[in-house]
Amino acid sequence: MIEPPPADDPGTTAPSRPERVRVTAPLSGEPLRAVSRVSQAADAESVIVNGLIRSQLRLAVICAIGFSAALVAIALVAALPALDDLLVAGVPVSWLVLAFGAYPPLVAIAAIAVLAARRTEVQFRVLSQRTDLDGPRA
C-alpha cells in the first residue's frame, strides 16, 4: 500500500480537494513503481489545478453576489420616503445615497477580490511545488 504525498495543511488546502486513497498494491520492482509515480504526480497536479479554478470561481461569484446585494441595499435605502425630505446642500438625501453610495462598496469589493485571488494563487504555488518535490512531472 503506497501512501499519497502528505497534504495535511488545512490552511492551504481547498476543502473540495478529496483525500486520495490508493487501493492497488503494486508488486515490488523498479519499472512499475516509476510508472505509478509519474501518473501519481500528474493526477495530483490536475487535482490541484481544478481546485484552483474552483476556488477562483467561488471567489468571483461571492464578490459578484456581494456587490449585487450592496446595490439592492442602496436602492432600498434610497427609496425610504423619510430621506426625501431630508436635505443636504439643497439635495434630498435619497438622491445623494443613490448618486454616491455605490462607489465605496464597488472599490472595496474590487480590492478584496484582487487580494483574495492573489492569495489563492500563492496557495496554489505552494501546493504545486510540494507535488514537484514528491515526484517528476508527467
Next chain:
Amino acid sequence: MIDELDPLIGYLAIAAVTVVTALIGFLAVRLSRTTSDFYVASRTVRPWWNASAIGGEYLSAASVLGVAGLILLQGAEGLWFPIGYAAGYLMLLLFVAAPLRRSGAYTVPDFTAVRLQSRTVRRLTSVLVIVIGWFYIVPQLQGASLTVEIATGLPPWAGAVAVAVIVGVIVAAGGMRSITYVQAFQFWLKLTAVAIPAIAMLLVVSGRDLDSAAAEAFPAALGPVTVDPLATTSLMVALLLGTLGLPHVLVRFTTNPDGDAARRTTLIVVVLLAVFYLFPVTIGMLGRVHASDLAEPGLADGLTLVLPGRLVGGLLGDVLTALVIAGAFGAFLSTSSGLVVSLAGVISQELAGGTVRGFRIAALGSTLVPLVVVLLIEPLGLAGSVGLVFAFTASTLSPVLVLGIWWRGLTARGAIWGMTTGALTCAAAVAIGLAMRPEAGASLDEWSAALTQPALYTVPLAVLVTVAVSRWGGGRRPSGIDRMLARLHVPEARLDDDIDGRRSVG
C-alpha cells in the same frame, strides 16, 4: 434654445486637444515599428499607464456628456447609468481579466478561436465585434456633432467628419503603442475637464440659498422610489456584463505583463472610474437646479458644455467652457480611436493576415462606415444608445467569454448557437421597441421600455442556449481542454522581481 457660446473658445479648445493628441501619437510612432508593436504595444505597458489608458478609452461621449444629460432629463433613473458603467469593471476583474491575459489572445475572436478551436466561431465573433464597434462609434460621432455645433456654430456634420478624419489618420499612422499614451493622456484630460468645472460651480452656488429650490429640482416624481425595478435590473445586467465583451477594452488586457498585473490594472481602473463619475453626477444634479430649461431630449446632452458658462460667467467661465469642450472632444477622439484600433486589428487579421498595411487600410475603413451611418440617422440620447450597445454585447460575446473561461463543457456549436440567439433576440427587441415609439424622443410606454432594455431576458436566454447546445447538441469538446483551462488559470512562473520591482510571492 441652447446657449450660443463664443465660437473662438470652441475653435481654440478643439484645436488644442487635437494638436496635443496628434503630437503624443506621432512622437510615440517612432517607438512603434514591428507588427507586434502595432497590435498590443509589445506587452510592456505598466499597470498605472495601462489603467489610465483603459479609462481614457472607456470614458466616451456617454460618460462625459450623456450621464449629466440623463440625470437632468430623467432624474434618479439616470443615476444608475454611471454605477453600471463603473461596476462593469468589477465583473471584468472577477471573471475575465487574469485568464484573458493568460490566454495570450490579441482580440476576442482570437480568444474564442484558441479556446474552441473553430474557424466558424472565430468568424462569427469577428462579425459581432465589428458590428458592436461600429454601433459604439456612432454615438461618439453624434456627440462630436453636438459638441462642435454648440462650441462653434458649425453645422452638425462637421464635428462627426472632423473626429472621423483625425481618428482614422492617427490610428493608421501609429497603431496601438501611440494610442496607449494618447489614451492615458485623454483620461486625465477628461477627469480635469469635468472635475474643475464641477468644483468651480459648486463653489459658486455654495453661498446661495439652496434648500428653497429642492422641491422643484428634485421632485419626488423623479426620485429614487419611482425607478422601475425591472427596467433598472435589466439596465444593470446590460452594463455590468456588457463591459466584459467590449472589444476595445479587452484588447488592452494583453498589454499587461501577467495575470496578476491584469487584475491590478483593473482595480486601478475601478478606482479611476469611481472618482471620475462623481463629477458628471454632480454636474447633472447642478443642472437640475440651475438649468431646468435644458431638460429636453436633444438639449440635455449639452448640459455639461453650457452650465459652466451660465453659473460662473466672465473670463473664468470662458476658460472652464473651453476646458469642457476640450475634454468632450477628447472623449470622442479617444473612444473612437480605441474602437478603430480593435476593429482594424480584427478586420486585418481576418482578411489581410495581420499585416501592418492591412491594419492601416482596415483602420480607415472602420471609421468610414459609422460616419456614413451618423450622417444618415437621427440621434438617440447618448447614454441611452451606448446602453443598447452594452445590452447587445452582454447578450453575445460576454456569455461565451465567461463560459469559455470557467466551464470546460463549452463547445463551438454551443457558442455559435448562443451568440446567434443573443444577437437576434436583442437586435429584434430593440428594433421593435424603437419602432413602437410614438415619435423620436417621446417617453416610452411599458412595453417598448421592456423591448428597448432587453438584457434581462436576452442574456439568460443566450446563456441557456449556449449551455444546452454544448451539453446536448452533439458537438465535441475541443481536445486538450484540461491543458487549456490550466493555462488560463495557473499563475505564470515569475522572475524574482516583477515589472514594478515588487518581490514576487510564492
